[in-house]
Amino acid sequence: xxGTAGSANDPGTxxxxxxxxxxxxVGPPRLGAAARSTLAAAVSTAVxxxxxxxxxxxAPNWPAVQESFFNGEVFWSSLPxxxxxxxxxxxxxxxxxxxxxxxxxxxxxxxxxPGPVFTPVRVLTTVYVDIFRALPxxxxxxxxxxxxxxxxxxxxxxxxxxxxxxxxxxxxxAYVSEVYRAGIDSVHPSQDxxxxxxxxxxxxxxxxxxxxxxVRRVVPPLLNDFIGLQKDTVLVSYxxxxxxxxASQIKQAATFNFTPYIATALVFIVVTIPLARFxxxxxxxxxxxxxxxxx
Amino acid sequence: xxGPDAFRPALDGxxxxxxxxxxxxxxxxxxxxxxxxKLEVLRGIDLVVRRHEVVCLxxxxxxxxxxxxxxxxxxxxxxxxxxxxxDVEITAPNVNVDRVRxxxxxxxxxxxxxxHMSVLDNVALAPRKVLKVPRAKAEADALALLTRxxxxxxxxEYPDRLSGGQQQRVAIVRALAMEPDLLLLDEVTSAxxxxxxxxxxxxxxxLARGGMTMVIATHEMxxxxxxxxxxxxxxxxxxxxxxxPDRIFRxxxxxxxxxxxxRVIEAGRLEVGAIE
Numbered sequence: 001x002x003g004t005a006g007s008a009n010d011p012g013t014x015x016x017x018x019x020x021x022x023x024x025x026v027g028p029p030r031l032g033a034a035a036r037s038t039l040a041a042a043v044s045t046a047v048x049x050x051x052x053x054x055x056x057x058x059a060p061n062w063p064a065v066q067e068s069f070f071n072g073e074v075f076w077s078s079l080p081x082x083x084x085x086x087x088x089x090x091x092x093x094x095x096x097x098x099x100x101x102x103x104x105x106x107x108x109x110x111x112x113x114p115g116p117v118f119t120p121v122r123v124l125t126t127v128y129v130d131i132f133r134a135l136p137x138x139x140x141x142x143x144x145x146x147x148x149x150x151x152x153x154x155x156x157x158x159x160x161x162x163x164x165x166x167x168x169x170x171x172x173x174a175y176v177s178e179v180y181r182a183g184i185d186s187v188h189p190s191q192d193x194x195x196x197x198x199x200x201x202x203x204x205x206x207x208x209x210x211x212x213x214x215v216r217r218v219v220p221p222l223l224n225d226f227i228g229l230q231k232d233t234v235l236v237s238y239x240x241x242x243x244x245x246x247a248s249q250i251k252q253a254a255t256f257n258f259t260p261y262i263a264t265a266l267v268f269i270v271v272t273i274p275l276a277r278f279x280x281x282x283x284x285x286x287x288x289x290x291x292x293x294x295x
Numbered sequence: 296x297x298g299p300d301a302f303r304p305a306l307d308g309x310x311x312x313x314x315x316x317x318x319x320x321x322x323x324x325x326x327x328x329x330x331x332x333k334l335e336v337l338r339g340i341d342l343v344v345r346r347h348e349v350v351c352l353x354x355x356x357x358x359x360x361x362x363x364x365x366x367x368x369x370x371x372x373x374x375x376x377x378x379x380x381x382d383v384e385i386t387a388p389n390v391n392v393d394r395v396r397x398x399x400x401x402x403x404x405x406x407x408x409x410x411h412m413s414v415l416d417n418v419a420l421a422p423r424k425v426l427k428v429p430r431a432k433a434e435a436d437a438l439a440l441l442t443r444x445x446x447x448x449x450x451x452e453y454p455d456r457l458s459g460g461q462q463q464r465v466a467i468v469r470a471l472a473m474e475p476d477l478l479l480l481d482e483v484t485s486a487x488x489x490x491x492x493x494x495x496x497x498x499x500x501x502l503a504r505g506g507m508t509m510v511i512a513t514h515e516m517x518x519x520x521x522x523x524x525x526x527x528x529x530x531x532x533x534x535x536x537x538x539x540p541d542r543i544f545r546x547x548x549x550x551x552x553x554x555x556x557x558r559v560i561e562a563g564r565l566e567v568g569a570i571e
Contacts (some may be wrong), residue, residue: 194409196393198397199393199397200420200421200424200425201393204425
């Protein structure tokens with residue numbers, strides 16, 4: 001019956017026929033290709049992940065590992081303390097980030113000053129950037145966190161949190177200043193020339209013309225550095241700041257179980273992935289804009 | 296004097312070609328020399344530009360026209376020679392260069408608009424930050440200037456939404472917003488598609504009629520011939536020949552000028568038979 005109805009309809013639409021059939025001819029194979037590639041991606045991902053899980057779960061000592069790393073009871077009992085301690089990481093991260101954005105910019109600008117008069121400034125900032133990029137972060141945190149309070153200079157703070165912020169700011173400002181500097185260098189000199197030609201001073205040209213363009217261009221790499229900073233906040237546990245990693249160590253010691261570390265790992269994944277996706281989105285948007293601008 | 300009216304009083308000023316030779320000297324160059332490494336680009340340039348005068352610099356690419364303009368406002372430091380604006384030497388060691396540049400407008404071949412600012416902000420930035428004009432007044436003046444050049448509808452747009460001709464007109468308006476005593480134009484139509492050249496040249500002609508003192512580096516020989524008071528032919532970093540456009544284009548005395556104009560005619564940039 002259906003076949004008859006179909007064939008009966010066909011002669012009834014002779015004019016609309018070609019017009020309607022042409023998108024159908026092009027359409028379905030295209031849709032099919034897209035669906036097929038999505039399906040292929042899903043299947044291959046499932047197969048690979050499934051195999052990995054099978055390998056892990058069938059490992060000779062899996063039950064023991066499962067007990068000490070993936071213990072549901074320990075997970076839920078340690079989570080509140082871990083989340084509570086994470087607030088310290090958030091505070092570290094937020095305060096340091098603001099300081100880094102400011103200090104890194106100052107260093108970048110000082111390092112970009114032209115002419116022989118500013119040679120000492122350029123040398124000093126270059127030495128700073130070189131040293132703090134060369135040193136492992138943990139060492140900086142140790143040296144500042146134990147060394148400066150050890151001097152016992154009156155009036156100098158002794159709070160580990162203070163030295164944690166100081167160390168993270170010094171470490172990351174060195175990287176961030178280089179990112180800024182790349183941004184400043186990427187603004188064509190003719191922009192500065194145009195600003196100076198209008199009578200703007202060197203500082204005004206930098207402030208109103210060069211830096212706004214430079215900063216806009218380096219937002220994605222800056223966010224990338226901040227993802228790193230977010231993770232490196234755990235390093236300050238070494239100088240006695242009770243943050244998420246220290247809290248999970250305490251829980252681990254109390255329960256003789258490593259599940260608190262897994263909980264901490266999950267917290268970082270949950271916080272970092274959205275930031276990473278946001279960075280990717282920014283990069284993609286900038287690329288689209290550049291392509292549109294080049295029309 | 297507010298921005299848009301700054302040029303009006305001069306509208307009935309001296310017509311091109313009919314300049315009194317005793318008009319005040321705005322720009323005086325003495326023995327300007329400039330080298331990039333071993334390449335000598337300017338080899339001793341002397342030039343005097345009087346108020347309301349329009350001087351066109353012509354010559355082959357690489358003859359030093361653009362470099363000369365960039366040396367006048369000291370964006371390009373000179374190796375030797377002196378630059379005077381209104382009889383004050385601006386190449387003297389203790390001169391505040393930023394203050395001098397306020398009075399010299401320059402428009403570049405590549406527009407060099409600020410891409411992160413609207414057209415209105417491009418125009419209002421220097422008056423606000425350099426002359427400390429309050430924002431509201433600076434923006435009103437900028438809008439009035441844009442309106443005068445038919446760009447009021449583009450005020451809120453960003454530069455990359457404009458055609459090349461519109462961008463270059465905005466760049467000219469941006470320079471005018473500082474009410475300069477002298478305007479330098481560096482091959483302002485060379486980066487434009489041919490059909491956009493006329494609108495920019497129209498703006499420059501209007502400025503010339505308004506009495507703006509201008510030094511213009513250009514490849515537009517027809518424009519130089521009918522708009523300049525004086526034409527200077529630059530060759531290998533020297534002004535080889537200068538005079539009224541009629542004489543330079545029709546009766547050049549130097550063989551090199553003659554050959555340059557011949558090439559221009561062959562390229563279709565000047566009417567055949569212009570040289571006698």
